[in-house]
Amino acid sequence: MTPVRHYLELRDLDIATLRAILDAASVMKRAQQGRQYPLHPGRPLAGRTLGLMMEKPSTRTRVSFEVAMRQLGGEVIVLSPRDTQLGRGESIPDTARVLSRFLDALVLRTDDPGKLQELVAHSTIPVINGLTSRSHPVQILADILTFEEHRGPIAGQTVAWCGAGNNVAVSWVEAAVRFGFALRIATPAELAPEAEVLDWAASQGGAITLTRSATEAVAGAGCVVTDTWMSMSDDPAEDWSHALEPYRVDARLMRQAAPDALFMHCLPAHRGEEVTDEVIDGPWSVVFDEAENRLHAQKALLLWALGGVHWSELARQAAGERPEAAQQAVAAQPVRNAS
Ligand code: CP
Ligand code: NVA
Numbered sequence: 001m002t003p004v005r006h007y008l009e010l011r012d013l014d015i016a017t018l019r020a021i022l023d024a025a026s027v028m029k030r031a032q033q034g035r036q037y038p039l040h041p042g043r044p045l046a047g048r049t050l051g052l053m054m055e056k057p058s059t060r061t062r063v064s065f066e067v068a069m070r071q072l073g074g075e076v077i078v079l080s081p082r083d084t085q086l087g088r089g090e091s092i093p094d095t096a097r098v099l100s101r102f103l104d105a106l107v108l109r110t111d112d113p114g115k116l117q118e119l120v121a122h123s124t125i126p127v128i129n130g131l132t133s134r135s136h137p138v139q140i141l142a143d144i145l146t147f148e149e150h151r152g153p154i155a156g157q158t159v160a161w162c163g164a165g166n167n168v169a170v171s172w173v174e175a176a177v178r179f180g181f182a183l184r185i186a187t188p189a190e191l192a193p194e195a196e197v198l199d200w201a202a203s204q205g206g207a208i209t210l211t212r213s214a215t216e217a218v219a220g221a222g223c224v225v226t227d228t229w230m231s232m233s234d235d236p237a238e239d240w241s242h243a244l245e246p247y248r249v250d251a252r253l254m255r256q257a258a259p260d261a262l263f264m265h266c267l268p269a270h271r272g273e274e275v276t277d278e279v280i281d282g283p284w285s286v287v288f289d290e291a292e293n294r295l296h297a298q299k300a301l302l303l304w305a306l307g308g309v310h311w312s313e314l315a316r317q318a319a320g321e322r323p324e325a326a327q328q329a330v331a332a333q334p335v336r337n338a339s
Contacts, residue, residue: 004125007128011174018144024299024304025141026321027321032071044311045069045307050069051076051103052106053081054080055110056111061131061294069302074302097123104306106119106123107128111132111232131167135170140172140174142296146289147159149289157222159224160217160223164231165185174197181207183209186214186218189212191240214246215256218256224262224264262284263279263280265287
């Protein structure tokens, strides 16, 4: 029996699978841009239903998953805790068992990574991490797609992260290992990503460096990334904005990166805090491509998880269309088991 295809952390997938998902995303994006309507004539996910369990607010994740599922011919049900018996104390295991009887896949956005683990342990359908306080793996699929659309293979490049070492930074660490690029993280010592992910990256030979200096991190980097200084799961009583001031991405900082450096941000942005208007609206910025690519990357992810023969056909077509440089980058990466 084929194992259920969950996507809980970016590191769970090997490079060949990640590459296949991004290649498929590119093919589907081109179809959409070429206005080849209907976009996916076979309606590959017709009759399938995705549940979106959103315990925290969302614009991009919710809308992109809903549109993705509909474009693929499937249906979506959005479940907020207020609407379900979870809000009145029904257990996660019981909820997982029940929802597995109705739905074909589930996306969960929650503060608590333990809840995601518990849901997976009792689900018989694919579960996708739609953001936890620990990580944001669907975001980084879109981010890698965006980088590569603009600059070609990310393997061997240098990315600089400036700001809080939060959930998005953790998924960037995992991506650096899997895709083979260097990641320099500039953050106050107290806000560094959790030791577990840094230790894992080190054990895999990942090129991750931590620094207190934003200028040191961005020097010559091909991409500068930041995110909000206050994540949804952070305690509002703990205000780190003073400590994070030196990590604001402004034009002066961007000019110290490579001359063709990109600026990325998962959004929502807090203009004037982690990034200035001049940068987010400036020539470096690809933030709205990143947002759009959530749709394309997640369509590919849903097809990987649920698509069966449709996925196999698409993956074969996409691999055939992959630029030679990207094929070499995949070949250069060892295929690792999830660990
Ligand atoms: N980047 C992102 O996940 O945005 P939302 O919180 O709007 O889903
Ligand atoms: N780090 C942010 C990402 C939002 C998409 C948060 O968790 O709130």
